[in-house]
Amino acid sequence: MLKNSSRLHIPEPGCRPGETPDMSHITVPPAGEVRRPAEDVDPAEIRDLAWALIRVLDDGGNPVGDWNPGLSADALEKGLRAMMLTRAYDARMVRVQRQGKTSFYMKSTGEEAVAVAAALALEYGDMCFPTYRQQGLLVARDWPLVDMMNQVYSNSRDRLKGRQMPVFYSSREAGFFSISGNLGTQYSQAVGWAMASAADSDSRIAAAWIGEGATAEGDFHHALTFASVYQAPVVLNIVNNQWAISSFSGIAGGERTTFASRGLGYGIPSLRVDGNDFLAVYAVTRWAANRARSGLGPTVIELFTYRAEGHSTSDDPSKYRPGTEAAVWPLGDPIERLKAHMIGAGLWSEDQHAALERELEEVVRAAGKESESYGTLKEGARIPASTMFDDVYKEMPPHLVEQRKQAGL
Amino acid sequence: MSSPETITAPRSARRLTIARAISEAIGQEMERDPAVLVMGEDIGKLGGVFGTTTGLLEKFGAERVRDTPISETAFIGAAVGLAASGMRPIVELMFVDFFGVCMDAIYNLAAKQSYFSGGQVTCPMVLMTSVGGGYGDAGQHSQTLYATFGHLPGLKVVIPSNAHDAKGLMLAAIRDPNPVIFMYHKALQGMGWLGTVQRSITDAPEGDYVVPLGKAAIVREGSDITLVGLGLSVHHALDAAARLEKQGHSAEVIDLRSIAPLDRETVRASVRKTGRLLVVDDDYMSYGVGAEIIASVCEAGIPLRAAPRRIAHPDIPVPFTPVMEHFVLPDADKVAAAALTILEP
Ligand SMILES: Cc1ncc(C[n+]2csc(CCOP(=O)(O)OP(=O)(O)O)c2C)c(N)n1
Ligand SMILES: [Mg+2]
Numbered sequence: 172m173l174k175n176s177s178r179l180h181i182p183e184p185g186c187r188p189g190e191t192p193d194m195s196h197i198t199v200p201p202a203g204e205v206r207r208p209a210e211d212v213d214p215a216e217i218r219d220l221a222w223a224l225i226r227v228l229d230d231g232g233n234p235v236g237d238w239n240p241g242l243s244a245d246a247l248e249k250g251l252r253a254m255m256l257t258r259a260y261d262a263r264m265v266r267v268q269r270q271g272k273t274s275f276y277m278k279s280t281g282e283e284a285v286a287v288a289a290a291l292a293l294e295y296g297d298m299c300f301p302t303y304r305q306q307g308l309l310v311a312r313d314w315p316l317v318d319m320m321n322q323v324y325s326n327s328r329d330r331l332k333g334r335q336m337p338v339f340y341s342s343r344e345a346g347f348f349s350i351s352g353n354l355g356t357q358y359s360q361a362v363g364w365a366m367a368s369a370a371d372s373d374s375r376i377a378a379a380w381i382g383e384g385a386t387a388e389g390d391f392h393h394a395l396t397f398a399s400v401y402q403a404p405v406v407l408n409i410v411n412n413q414w415a416i417s418s419f420s421g422i423a424g425g426e427r428t429t430f431a432s433r434g435l436g437y438g439i440p441s442l443r444v445d446g447n448d449f450l451a452v453y454a455v456t457r458w459a460a461n462r463a464r465s466g467l468g469p470t471v472i473e474l475f476t477y478r479a480e481g482h483s484t485s486d487d488p489s490k491y492r493p494g495t496e497a498a499v500w501p502l503g504d505p506i507e508r509l510k511a512h513m514i515g516a517g518l519w520s521e522d523q524h525a526a527l528e529r530e531l532e533e534v535v536r537a538a539g540k541e542s543e544s545y546g547t548l549k550e551g552a553r554i555p556a557s558t559m560f561d562d563v564y565k566e567m568p569p570h571l572v573e574q575r576k577q578a579g580l
Numbered sequence: 581m582s583s584p585e586t587i588t589a590p591r592s593a594r595r596l597t598i599a600r601a602i603s604e605a606i607g608q609e610m611e612r613d614p615a616v617l618v619m620g621e622d623i624g625k626l627g628g629v630f631g632t633t634t635g636l637l638e639k640f641g642a643e644r645v646r647d648t649p650i651s652e653t654a655f656i657g658a659a660v661g662l663a664a665s666g667m668r669p670i671v672e673l674m675f676v677d678f679f680g681v682c683m684d685a686i687y688n689l690a691a692k693q694s695y696f697s698g699g700q701v702t703c704p705m706v707l708m709t710s711v712g713g714g715y716g717d718a719g720q721h722s723q724t725l726y727a728t729f730g731h732l733p734g735l736k737v738v739i740p741s742n743a744h745d746a747k748g749l750m751l752a753a754i755r756d757p758n759p760v761i762f763m764y765h766k767a768l769q770g771m772g773w774l775g776t777v778q779r780s781i782t783d784a785p786e787g788d789y790v791v792p793l794g795k796a797a798i799v800r801e802g803s804d805i806t807l808v809g810l811g812l813s814v815h816h817a818l819d820a821a822a823r824l825e826k827q828g829h830s831a832e833v834i835d836l837r838s839i840a841p842l843d844r845e846t847v848r849a850s851v852r853k854t855g856r857l858l859v860v861d862d863d864y865m866s867y868g869v870g871a872e873i874i875a876s877v878c879e880a881g882i883p884l885r886a887a888p889r890r891i892a893h894p895d896i897p898v899p900f901t902p903v904m905e906h907f908v909l910p911d912a913d914k915v916a917a918a919a920l921t922i923l924e925p
Contacts, residue, residue: 389651
C-alpha cells in the first residue's frame with residue numbers, strides 16, 4: 172500500500188517586497204524560432220505552439236522569422252503612435268485622479284501592444300469584448316480621447332450618462348462592448364456575438380480579452396466549450412500580465428502549464444506570444460482572425476506580458492511585490508522595442524520620437540482641457556440626476572415614474 | 581453603540597475599526613480552533629482588499645490563509661466541502677455584487693447542505709463580503725443585496741454597524757453550525773481610502789466574546805418613533821435621531837445586526853411603545869428589509885399612530901456620479917425628513 176503522503180501545495184511567487192526580484196525562471200526563447208503554420212492548419216498539428224513563445228523582434232530590434240508581418244512604415248508608425256498615445260492618456264488620467272477630478276483609474280502601462288496591435292490586426296467592424304485594461308483598442312481605433320475622458324470624468328457629455336465607474340467604457344460605434352464588473356463574463360458574450368455573426372454569414376468576427384487571473388472563472392471555460400462546439404469565429408485572448416491584483420500567475424494555475432494550453436483541451440488551436448512584441452501580437456492576431464473569417468473557428472492566444480504598474484489607483488503593489496520587479500522583466504517595453512525596430516530599419520529617429528512624444532502630450536492635454544470644460548467629477552456640468560431613472564427598462568414602468576417623483580427629480 | 585448585555589469580557593478602551601475587529605476575531609478563533617481557515621482573493625499578503633485578514637498570513641501561514649484562484653464558485657463550493665469534512669472555513673467574496681458568478685454554491689450548496697442530507701452533514705462556514713456604496717464605484721460594486729440573501733432559507737445573515745459588534749458577531753458566526761453571510765459595509769470599514777463613519781470605530785474587548793446571531797440591539801432609547809436600521813443605515817438613523825431631539829421628538833433606534841434570523845420581537849416591542857415606525861434600509865426598495873419589518877409589525881396587530889414608512893434605494897442600479905448616487909442612497913436628511921412626516925403629519 173502507498174504511504175499516505177498527500178499534502179497541500181500553496182503556490183508562492185519568486186520574490187516578495189524587500190527581496191531582490193528574480194525572473195530567471197522565465198525562459199525567453201530567441202525571436203524568429205517558432206514556425207508560422209498555414210492559416211488552415213489542423214489544430215492537432217500545432218499543439219506545441221501553446222507552450223512556445225512567438226517572437227518577431229530580436230534583442231537588436233530586428234524582425235526575424237516566419238511571423239514577421241512585414242508591416243509598412245505607415246502601419247508601424249500608426250502602431251507606435253497609438254501605443255504612445257495610450258501611455259500618455261493613462262499618465263494624465265492618473266494625474267487627474269490624484270487631483271480628485273475622478274475617483275478611480277486603471278492603467279495599461281507596459282501592455283499597450285496587447286490592445287493596440289490587436290486593434291490594428293482586426294477589421295474596424297470586428298467586435299471587441301475587452302476587460303478594463305484594453306483602452307488601447309479605443310485609442311487605436313481613433314476613438315476620440317475626449318469621449319473617453321468624458322466617461323472617466325462622468326461629465327455632461329459622458330455617453331454612459333454618469334452611471335458607470337471610470338474606464339468601464341462602452342461604445343457601440345467603436346465596436347467596444349460594455350465592460351462588466353464581474354470578471355470573465357465578456358467571454359461568453361463574445362462567443363454569442365460570434366455565433367450570431369457566423370449564422371448570418373457576416374464577415375465580422377469577435378475578439379475577447381481576459382486576464383490570466385480571471386481564467387479561473389467559470390465563464391472562461393464555458394465560453395471555450397461553446398466556441399469549440401459551434402466553431403464560433405472568435406479570437407480569445409488571455410492577457411497574462413503575471414499579476415491579478417496581489418496574486419501572481421501561479422495562483423491562477425500558471426505553475427503547471429501555460430494559459431494558452433487551456434485551449435487545447437477544448438480542441439481549439441492555441442498560441443502563446445510575446446505580448447510586448449508589437450509585430451508578434453499583430454501577426455498572431457491576424458493569423459487567428461483570418462482563420463475565424465474563413466470559417467475555421469476560434470483561436471486562443473496567450474499574450475505574455477507584465478503589468479508594470481499597480482492594479483488600479485486603489486492598489487499599492489509595494490505591499491506584495493518588489494518595487495523593482497518591473498525593471499527585471501525580461502521582455503522589455505513594447506514601445507521601446509517597436510521604436511528600436513523602426514530606428515534600426517531607418518524609419519524613425521530619436522528626434523522624431525521625442526517630437527511625437529511632445530505632440531501626443533499636447534494632444535492629450537488639449538483633449539483633457541476640452542473634456543474638463545464639460546465638467547469633471549469634482550465640478551462643472553453634469554448629466555441631470557433625473558435621467559438616472561431612464562434606460563433601466565426600455566420604457567419607464569409606473570413604479571419608477573413614481574419613485575422618480577418621490578426623489579424630487 | 582455596543583450592547584452591554586452581550587459582553588462577557590471586561591471592557592477596554594481600545595479603538596478598533598471594523599476591519600481590525602474582523603481580522604482580530606478571525607485570528608483569535610484560528611488560534612483557538614485549528615479547524616478554522618480563510619480562503620479568498622487577495623487575502624494573503626495583501627491582507628484583504630478591505631483589511632479583513634490583515635496580519636493573518638504572517639501569523640498562520642499560507643495553508644490556513646489561502647489566496648485562491650479567481651473562481652468564487654470554486655472557493656465557495658470548496659468551503660462547503662471543507663465544512664462537510666469538519667473544517668470551519670471562512671471565505672471572502674470581495675464585493676457582494678460578485679455573487680452573480682457563484683450564487684449556486686451559496687444558495688443551493690451551502691444553504692441546503694444540512695436540509696437535503698437529512699441533517700447528517702452541516703455547513704459551518706462564514707462567507708464575509710463587502711457591501712454598500714457612497715464612494716463612487718457604481719452599480720456593480722455598490723449594492724448591499726441584504727434582502728437577496730435574507731430571503732434564502734438555510735443562510736444566516738449578519739451586518740455589524742460597529743467594531744464591537746463586528747468582532748462578537750464574527751466569533752459567533754465562525755462557531756455557528758450553519759452557513760453565515762457576514763456583510764460589512766464599506767463606509768464603516770475603516771479603510772483609509774474609503775472614508776469611515778467615526779462612530780463605527782469603537783472599543784471592543786481584547787478577549788473572547790460573542791454577539792449572538794439574530795439579536796437586534798436598541799442603540800438609542802426613545803418614545804415617539806422607532807427607527808430601524810442595519811449596518812450604515814443605523815448611523816443615519818442615529819444622526820437623524822439627534823436632530824429630531826432638537827425638534828422635540830424622541831426617537832428610538834434599533835440596530836438589527838442580523839436579518840436572518842430577524843429579531844422581530846425587539847422591533848415589535850419598540851413599536852408597541854412608540855406607535856410609529858420608519859425603516860431605514862440601504863438596498864433596493866421592493867421586496868426588501870423595510871417591507872419585511874413593516875409586515876412583521878402589522879401582522880402582530882400593533883396599533884400605529886401613523887402609517888409606517890421605509891427609506892430605501894429606488895429600484896434602479898446604483899449610479900456612479902455623486903450627484904446621482906446622493907438621490908439613491910439613504911442619509912440622515914432623508915431619515916429626519918421622513919420621520920417628521922410620520923411625527924408631524
Ligand atoms: C467575479 C469577480 N471576482 C473578483 C473581482 C475582483 N477583481 C477585479 S480585477 C481582479 C484581478 C484580475 O486579474 P487578471 O484577470 O489577471 O486581470 P488584470 O487585472 O491583471 O488585467 C479581481 C480579483 C471581480 N471584479 N469580479
Ligand atoms: Mg493579470
